[in-house]
Amino acid sequence: MLLRRITKHINDQNWFAVAIDFFIVVVGVFVGLQVSNWSNAQQDRRDETAILHALHTEITETEQLAENILYRRISSAIAIATATNILFGLAPQRELTTTECTALGSAHMLYFGRTNLPALERLQATGRLDIVRDTALNSALAKLLQRQEALEFTTSLSANAYDIGHLYPEIIEVSSALRHSDTREDLERGVTATCTAKAIKQNKGLMGDIAINADTYDAFMRDGLRPWLAQIQEVHRQLDITLNIQHGEDG
Numbered sequence: 033m034l035l036r037r038i039t040k041h042i043n044d045q046n047w048f049a050v051a052i053d054f055f056i057v058v059v060g061v062f063v064g065l066q067v068s069n070w071s072n073a074q075q076d077r078r079d080e081t082a083i084l085h086a087l088h089t090e091i092t093e094t095e096q097l098a099e100n101i102l103y104r105r106i107s108s109a110i111a112i113a114t115a116t117n118i119l120f121g122l123a124p125q126r127e128l129t130t131t132e133c134t135a136l137g138s139a140h141m142l143y144f145g146r147t148n149l150p151a152l153e154r155l156q157a158t159g160r161l162d163i164v165r166d167t168a169l170n171s172a173l174a175k176l177l178q179r180q181e182a183l184e185f186t187t188s189l190s191a192n193a194y195d196i197g198h199l200y201p202e203i204i205e206v207s208s209a210l211r212h213s214d215t216r217e218d219l220e221r222g223v224t225a226t227c228t229a230k231a232i233k234q235n236k237g238l239m240g241d242i243a244i245n246a247d248t249y250d251a252f253m254r255d256g257l258r259p260w261l262a263q264i265q266e267v268h269r270q271l272d273i274t275l276n277i278q279h280g281e282d283g
C-alpha cells in the first residue's frame with residue numbers, strides 16, 4: 033500500500049509527499065530495529081543470569097572434586113620429587129619408602145578427572161561470551177578457558193611419560209592394594225609399588241625414564257594444575273560478587 037502511494041506521489045511529481053513517505057519508511061525501520069535490539073538485550077540479560085547461576089553450580093562442584101584429587105596429586109608430586117632427589121644425589125641418601133616407590137610407579141598418570149564446565153563452553157562455542165557484562169568476570173572467564181587448554185596440554189604430556197612398573201617389572205614391583213578411601217566409607221582399590229634405591233641406580237635406562245617422568249609431572253603441576261585451580265577459585269570469587277552470593281565459613 034505504501035509502495036503504491038509512493039509511486040503515485042512520484043508520478044504526480046509531489047516531492048514533498050515523497051519526502052514524507054521516505055521519512056515514514058526510515059522511521060519505521062529505525063523503530064523496528066530498536067524494538068528488536070531491546071528485546072535481544074532483554075533476552076541476553078535473562079540468559080546472562082541463568083548462565084551465571086549454572087556456572088556457579090558447576091564451579092562449586094568442580095572445586096569439591098578438585099579438592100579430593102588435588103590432595104593426592106600434591107602428595108604424589110612431593111614423593112616423586114623427594115625420591116628423584118635421593119636417586120640423583122640431590123638429597124641425603126636413604127632407602128625409598130613404599131609411598132615413594134608407588135609415586136614413582138604411577139608418575140606417568142596425569143589424569144585429573146572431569147574439569148570441563150559445560151555452561152562456559154557453550155558460551156564460548158556460540159560466541160556469546162560477551163553477554164557477561166562485568167569486565168572483571170568476563171576476563172576471568174576468558175583466562176579460565178586458556179588455563180583449561182594449558183591443563184589439557186600438560187595432561188596430554190603423559191603420552192611422553194614412561195610406565196616404569198611395566199617397563200622394569202623386576203625393579204619396580206607393582207601390586208594391587210586396598211586402602212581406606214578419603215571420600216567414601218568403603219575400601220578402594222589402588223596400586224602399590226616396592227623398589228630399592230640401589231637396584232634403580234644400577235639401571236641407566238630406568239634412571240633416565242624417572243628423570244623424564246619427574247620433569248613431566250612437575251610441568252603438569254606447575255603449568256597445568258595449579259594455575260587452572262587458582263583461576264577456578266578466582267572465577268568463583270568473581271561470580272560470588274556478581275551474583276551477590278555469600279558462603280558460610282565452610283563454603
Ligand SMILES: [Zn+2]
Pocket residue numbers: 088092268271272277279
Ligand atoms: Zn559461590
